[in-house]
Amino acid sequence: MSDVLQVNALRTHFFTHAGVVKAVDGVDFTVRKGEVMGLVGESGSGKSITGFSILGLIDPPGRIVDGSIRFNGAEIANAPEPELQKLRGNRIAMIFQDPMMTLNPVLRIDTQMIEAILAHEDIPRQTAWERSRDALGLVGIPSPEERLRAYPHQLSGGMRQRVAIATAFLNRPDLIIADEPTTALDVTIQAQIIHEAQKLTRQTGTAMIWITHDLAVVAGLADHISVMYAGRIVEQGATDDVIDRPLHPYTVGLLGSVPSANKRGQRLYQIEGMTPNMLAMPTGCAFAPRCRAATPGCDTAPPITDIDGRHLRCHHPQTVGVAS
Amino acid sequence: MSDVIAPETAAPAAKVETPFRRFVSEFFESRIATVALCVLGLIILLAVLAPWITPQNPYDLAQVDVLDGRLPPGSEAFAGYTMWLGSDGSGRDLYSAILYGLRISLSVGVASGIIALAIGMAIGLLAAYAGGRTENIIMRVVDLQLSFPAALVALMLVAILGKGIDKIILALVVAQWAYYARTVRGTALVERNKEYVEAAQCLGLSRLRVVFRHILPNCLAPLIVVGTVQTAHAISLEATLSFLGVGLPQTEPSLGVLIANGFEYMLSGRYWISVFPGLALLFTVVSINLVGDQLRDVLNPRLKK
Numbered sequence: 001m002s003d004v005l006q007v008n009a010l011r012t013h014f015f016t017h018a019g020v021v022k023a024v025d026g027v028d029f030t031v032r033k034g035e036v037m038g039l040v041g042e043s044g045s046g047k048s049i050t051g052f053s054i055l056g057l058i059d060p061p062g063r064i065v066d067g068s069i070r071f072n073g074a075e076i077a078n079a080p081e082p083e084l085q086k087l088r089g090n091r092i093a094m095i096f097q098d099p100m101m102t103l104n105p106v107l108r109i110d111t112q113m114i115e116a117i118l119a120h121e122d123i124p125r126q127t128a129w130e131r132s133r134d135a136l137g138l139v140g141i142p143s144p145e146e147r148l149r150a151y152p153h154q155l156s157g158g159m160r161q162r163v164a165i166a167t168a169f170l171n172r173p174d175l176i177i178a179d180e181p182t183t184a185l186d187v188t189i190q191a192q193i194i195h196e197a198q199k200l201t202r203q204t205g206t207a208m209i210w211i212t213h214d215l216a217v218v219a220g221l222a223d224h225i226s227v228m229y230a231g232r233i234v235e236q237g238a239t240d241d242v243i244d245r246p247l248h249p250y251t252v253g254l255l256g257s258v259p260s261a262n263k264r265g266q267r268l269y270q271i272e273g274m275t276p277n278m279l280a281m282p283t284g285c286a287f288a289p290r291c292r293a294a295t296p297g298c299d300t301a302p303p304i305t306d307i308d309g310r311h312l313r314c315h316h317p318q319t320v321g322v323a324s
Numbered sequence: 325m326s327d328v329i330a331p332e333t334a335a336p337a338a339k340v341e342t343p344f345r346r347f348v349s350e351f352f353e354s355r356i357a358t359v360a361l362c363v364l365g366l367i368i369l370l371a372v373l374a375p376w377i378t379p380q381n382p383y384d385l386a387q388v389d390v391l392d393g394r395l396p397p398g399s400e401a402f403a404g405y406t407m408w409l410g411s412d413g414s415g416r417d418l419y420s421a422i423l424y425g426l427r428i429s430l431s432v433g434v435a436s437g438i439i440a441l442a443i444g445m446a447i448g449l450l451a452a453y454a455g456g457r458t459e460n461i462i463m464r465v466v467d468l469q470l471s472f473p474a475a476l477v478a479l480m481l482v483a484i485l486g487k488g489i490d491k492i493i494l495a496l497v498v499a500q501w502a503y504y505a506r507t508v509r510g511t512a513l514v515e516r517n518k519e520y521v522e523a524a525q526c527l528g529l530s531r532l533r534v535v536f537r538h539i540l541p542n543c544l545a546p547l548i549v550v551g552t553v554q555t556a557h558a559i560s561l562e563a564t565l566s567f568l569g570v571g572l573p574q575t576e577p578s579l580g581v582l583i584a585n586g587f588e589y590m591l592s593g594r595y596w597i598s599v600f601p602g603l604a605l606l607f608t609v610v611s612i613n614l615v616g617d618q619l620r621d622v623l624n625p626r627l628k629k
Contacts, residue, residue: 057522085528086528088526089526089527089528089529093526093527094523094526096519098519102519102520104520104542106542106544107537107538115527115529115537119529119530120528
């Protein structure tokens with residue numbers, strides 16, 4: 001399968017008055033056609049900024065300081081704005097976390113969807129309308145003609161997220177970045193939305209980056225998982241490998257803190273401490289202060305090692321089971 | 325798929341609840357505002373229909389007879405019609421003069437309001453969207469402008485430009501654009517950081533399109549409120565200038581000119597020359613302001629019940 005997106009040594013920093021925030025600090029990954037990559041990490045780990053960097057939507061004081069983003073073979077990191085504008089919504093689409101916020105409250109659904117098509121293609125309005133209607137039908141919205149005439153406030157949260165997904169797929173993009181698209185929804189709807197997204201990527205061969213903090217969500221969805229911590233990817237590999245045999249102490253901790261039936265009655269594992277202050281990052285491994293396996297040697301930056309076809313950034317890979 | 329029919333969408337499809345319809349029904353919840361809107365509608369109707377419902381054209385000197393001067397309300401004019409509101413010093417039928425004066429006052433207020441709104445809106449959006457130094461310069465100019473009383477700015481401009489409707493509109497625009505600019509910039513700054521703007525950018529829409537198609541419609545609510553209040557303000561400002569003798573010429577009297585004309589007769593008991601135009605002005609401005617207040621209550625999400 002061909003590579004849709006290659007991100008190499010991406011660094012996106014924010015130059016604030018208080019200092020430089022290295023939100024993304026050397027991230028590498030590759031997404032192939034038709035593949036879903038789960039980008040997992042807790043709040044503030046830089047997953048969303050990675051997504052926005054790919055779209056070239058980093059506002060000052062932030063900017064991409066280093067690294068390359070190759071989309072379909074072409075370099076798009078720091079590409080000129082008109083070029084990026086042609087990609088956005090067309091070749092690379094985005095789905096956001098909160099469907100209540102991402103649809104313009106004063107514009108009807110049809111206006112917003114048709115606009116998304118006409119921004120990239122010179123086709124008659126009627127054709128664009130038909131395509132919007134078909135897209136809504138595709139994500140399981142009943143009587144799409146009626147829904148097209150509605151305003152966002154007339155739809156429920158799940159419906160709105162379906163509209164957002166339909167809009168993302170409108171121009172048959174090569175890549176969709178989904179930024180926690182199910183976090184704001186309740187669990188039953190969450191499952192439906194994941195199902196729709198999965199179905200559509202299979203049908204269209206669209207690659208997808210699914211950003212989430214919820215390992216349970218990506219476990220059944222993603223082909224690959226990249227675990228991010230403090231601006232870096234600490235573990236990367238095939239979903240089953242990462243979930244079944246996590247190697248990085250952080251991944252071990254994340255998985256350990258997911259409640260499950262066989263841990264009933266036991267105290268749930270928690271990772272001690274908090275994410276490091278982005279302005280005062282520990283030297284060496286950023287996770288070391290919270291890590292149970294940390295040794296004095298951890299104050300040097302861990303090299304990227306390959307174990308069983310997985311990339312890992314750790315001095316002490318956890319080769320013995322989950323920490324619970 | 326339990327979510328496909330949300331409670332809100334279960335309503336009969338025939339009556340789609342658009343934001344506009346909801347707005348209208350909420351507006352008429354207030355009795356005072358409804359009355360004010362009716363009064364305002366009546367005033368506008370009278371002003372528009374003035375040439376057809378008045379016995380005299382006060383601008384046509386051939387129809388104005390000096391011998392009819394200062395007649396009390398209810399007197400009969402030389403030409404035979406009854407002057408229900410009396411006449412002024414130069415023999416103009418006050419009823420006719422007030423309706424014609426309303427035409428001028430309203431059109432000056434609305435025209436200056438619309439022009440100032442367009443200019444202020446464009447400048448405010450530019451400031452909010454450009455940010456940085458451009459925004460700083462624009463907003464300092466706005467601050468400077470707002471630190472002078474509007475009446476003073478308008479007075480100075482009219483003194484320099486001279487009399488005439490176009491000049492007074494220009495003066496009112498200069499005196500008022502800054503209010504609109506500040507309002508739009510404030511709202512646009514809030515809207516710009518909302519997620520739907522980011523989403524629109526992610527759709528690959530151009531900057532202009534994002535600003536005018538997505539941000540601007542969301543800024544309209546406070547603009548409408550400021551627009552109504554400022555229009556009322558413009559009308560009374562114009563009346564002030566005309567009253568002071570620097571506004572509109574005697575030959576085309578607005579309400580301010582009429583009030584000023586009657587002022588010298590007040591002490592001799594000929595109250596009607598000033599009082600009736602004054603009442604007309606009062607009703608106009610108060611009804612616009614009441615409508616504006618209700619618009620603010622309805623359009624401000626924080627005051628929603």
